Amino acid sequence: xxxxxxxxxxxxxxxxxxxxxxxxxxxxxxxxxxxxxxxxxxxxxxxxxxxxxxxxxxxxxxxxxxxxxxxxxxxxxxxxxxxxxxxxxxxxxxxxxxxxxxxxxxxxxxxxxxxxxxxxxxxxxxxxxxxxxxxxxxxxxxxxxxxxxxxxxxxxxxxxxxxxxxxxxxxxxxxxxxxxxxxxxxxxxxxxxxxxxxxxxxxxxxxxxxxxxxxxxxxxxxxxxxxxxxxxxxxxxxxxxxxxxxxxxxxxxxxxxxxxxxxxxxxxxxxxxxxxxxxxxxxxxxx
Amino acid sequence: xxxxxxxxxxxxxxxxxxxxxxxxxxxxxxxxxxxxxxxxxxxxxxxxxxxxxxxxxxxxxxxxxxxxxxxxxxxxxxxxxxxxxxxxxxxxxxxxxxxxxxxxxxxxxxxxxxxxxxxxxxxxxxxxxxxxxxxxxxxxxxxxxxxxxxxxxxxxxxxxxxxxxxxxxxxxxxxxxxxxxxxxxxxxxxxxxxxxxxxxxxxxxxxxxxxxxxxxxxxxxxxxxxxxxxxxxxxxxxxxxxxxxxxxxxxxxxxxxxxxxxxxxxxxxxxxxxxxxxxxxxxxxxx
DNA sequence: ACGAAAAGTGAAAATAATTTGCATCGCAAT
DNA sequence: ATTGCGATGCAAATTATTTTCACTTTTCGT
Numbered sequence: 177x178x179x180x181x182x183x184x185x186x187x188x189x190x191x192x193x194x195x196x197x198x199x200x201x202x203x204x205x206x207x208x209x210x211x212x213x214x215x216x217x218x219x220x221x222x223x224x225x226x227x228x229x230x231x232x233x234x235x236x237x238x239x240x241x242x243x244x245x246x247x248x249x250x251x252x253x254x255x256x257x258x259x260x261x262x263x264x265x266x267x268x269x270x271x272x273x274x275x276x277x278x279x280x281x282x283x284x285x286x287x288x289x290x291x292x293x294x295x296x297x298x299x300x301x302x303x304x305x306x307x308x309x310x311x312x313x314x315x316x317x318x319x320x321x322x323x324x325x326x327x328x329x330x331x332x333x334x335x336x337x338x339x340x341x342x343x344x345x346x347x348x349x350x351x352x353x354x355x356x357x358x359x360x361x362x363x364x365x366x367x368x369x370x371x372x373x374x375x376x377x378x379x380x381x382x383x384x385x386x387x388x389x390x391x392x393x394x395x396x397x398x399x400x401x402x403x404x405x406x407x408x409x410x411x412x413x414x415x416x417x418x419x420x421x422x423x424x425x426x427x428x429x430x431x432x433x434x435x436x437x438x439x440x441x442x443x444x445x446x447x448x449x450x451x452x453x454x455x456x457x458x459x460x461x462x463x
Numbered sequence: 464x465x466x467x468x469x470x471x472x473x474x475x476x477x478x479x480x481x482x483x484x485x486x487x488x489x490x491x492x493x494x495x496x497x498x499x500x501x502x503x504x505x506x507x508x509x510x511x512x513x514x515x516x517x518x519x520x521x522x523x524x525x526x527x528x529x530x531x532x533x534x535x536x537x538x539x540x541x542x543x544x545x546x547x548x549x550x551x552x553x554x555x556x557x558x559x560x561x562x563x564x565x566x567x568x569x570x571x572x573x574x575x576x577x578x579x580x581x582x583x584x585x586x587x588x589x590x591x592x593x594x595x596x597x598x599x600x601x602x603x604x605x606x607x608x609x610x611x612x613x614x615x616x617x618x619x620x621x622x623x624x625x626x627x628x629x630x631x632x633x634x635x636x637x638x639x640x641x642x643x644x645x646x647x648x649x650x651x652x653x654x655x656x657x658x659x660x661x662x663x664x665x666x667x668x669x670x671x672x673x674x675x676x677x678x679x680x681x682x683x684x685x686x687x688x689x690x691x692x693x694x695x696x697x698x699x700x701x702x703x704x705x706x707x708x709x710x711x712x713x714x715x716x717x718x719x720x721x722x723x724x725x726x727x728x729x730x731x732x733x734x735x736x737x738x739x740x741x742x743x744x745x746x747x748x749x750x
Numbered sequence: 751a752c753g754a755a756a757a758g759t760g761a762a763a764a765t766a767a768t769t770t771g772c773a774t775c776g777c778a779a780t
Numbered sequence: 781a782t783t784g785c786g787a788t789g790c791a792a793a794t795t796a797t798t799t800t801c802a803c804t805t806t807t808c809g810t
């Protein structure tokens with residue numbers, strides 16, 4: 177658990193003086209990481225001991241421990257508090273894109289529901305056949321990626337981005353199959369229809385989507401991905417990166433279930449394949 | 464420029480005592496961020512003043528400034544120094560994957576050659592027609608992504624993952640066209656052939672690949688992506704994430720060249736499209 | 751090879767930052 | 781009204797950091 181999360185969680189229960197300190201952290205973070213306890217206390221209009229107590233309350237040993245922890249998580253964790261730079265300068269564009277991507281990963285990590293992911297991995301590993309659904313450039317890529325990752329593990333899988341096809345596949349699926357759907361917004365009505373159809377036929381379903389959304393409700397196992405809206409609309413790439421990482425996690429867990437003992441051996445085999453090919457994208461083989 | 468980079472850069476020029484401090488930072492980083500100057504000095508067998516001077520030398524105000532900066536970059540920047548966790552526990556798998564992904568982005572950011580990217584963006588924006596080449600699951604995805612991103616900006620573009628096709632397209636390309644190829648390893652011999660063919664016909668070429676590699680040499684503009692090998696082989700996803708971010712950067716810069724004034728307007732239009740559709744993956748439209 | 755200048759280093763003193771102990775204040779419950 | 785508790789700041793104590801200065805080693809020109 178990082179401090180920033182703790183801070184948000186404790187925020188309500190803080191005293192008057194302490195919330196003033198919290199405000200400074202949230203608003204003028206740059207100042208906060210660089211300030212001494214005296215400067216910080218001064219700006220918050222409290223005494224240094226209050227700052228020390230504040231730090232302890234948030235689970236730190238001391239003020240300097242606090243600063244280190246703050247600096248640590250903040251590198252990626254607090255970027256989204258910043259307004260958009262809006263500059264068209266390459267340096268800024270690059271920085272902005274990388275920040276957003278790292279931040280999306282950070283938020284993904286925080287919002288991960290490991291229990292749900294494990295359940296999903298269990299189901300996938302045991303499935304007779306897997307159908308991966310996703311539409312639109314983004315989610316269809318994720319569906320394709322699922323296929324790409326899981327077929328290598330020996331799973332039987334196909335993917336579809338076509339709504340009509342999804343319905344037919346869902347109708348044809350058997351009870352030991354699994355349908356896994358992806359939707360960034362969670363509001364893909366057609367996907368909801370396919371999942372509902374599957375549910376009626378008692379075919380297990382998994383959704384990678386925003387928690388609490390229609391798509392999430394329609395699936396047996398909802399693996400939540402909750403990223404702030406801002407991220408989605410203007411920078412779809414960063415959301416996509418988070419989804420890719422999620423698929424990576426899921427596929428790794430499925431791999432451990434399918435080939436529990438194979439980790440070490442696999443790596444050795446991979447290395448061989450990799451060394452002898454010497455073509456492009458050697459890692460494809462080695463994945 | 465972050466401290467870790469500065470440290471690696473200055474490493475050679477450090478004095479005996481100073482290198483001992485550097486070693487501790489590199490080897491027992493956890494200790495270093497949490498230690499007081501006295502503890503750190505003790506472990507390195509030097510006096511506290513030497514530590515202070517060491518910090519100054521690396522461009523910091525003071526020891527505490529140094530610690531903050533260190534903690535900051537280290538959050539993602541030094542993860543790759545850690546050995547693999549090897550645990551199959553979901554928490555560890557997730558943490559590992561997210562770390563690697565963030566780290567790949569961090570390294571990408573550090574190795575970005577903005578000048579090359581700008582040149583590439585200039586060329587692309589001015590091209591009569593763009594051909595995006597990439598083979599293997601990874602690079603072909605990148606080629607597809609380039610097409611996906613650039614056609615929306617009004618560019619004429621097609622992509623191909625087929626070597627034979629790439630050769631034919633390269634042979635058919637005109638001098639005001641652009642060929643852009645992606646190769647993670649830089650050792651895709653077929654891609655090199657296509658790029659060479661294009662060069663002979665004076666068709667401008669761009670490569671997204673490892674610097675100094677055959678593919679990089681074969682292209683007019685090489686946009687380097689240098690990630691440590693370890694990242695590639697076992698976790699292709701993280702490398703792919705870095706490439707996706709790079710495409711994102713490149714596409715954004717092309718957008719500014721093609722529609723220099725449109726940024727603000729575009730966003731407003733996007734928002735409209737987005738609000739009225741309410742389907743899945745609204746961001747697709749809005750991208 | 752010699753010696754002067756420069757750079758590197760640590761001990762101790764000086765300074766600054768942080769924490770502790772304690773007293774006070776304000777508020778809520780009795 | 782009064783007791784008790786948590787919140788707070790002051791001042792002292794502690795601790796951490798930096799500066800100063802003297803000493804040592806290295807470097808470089810002669």
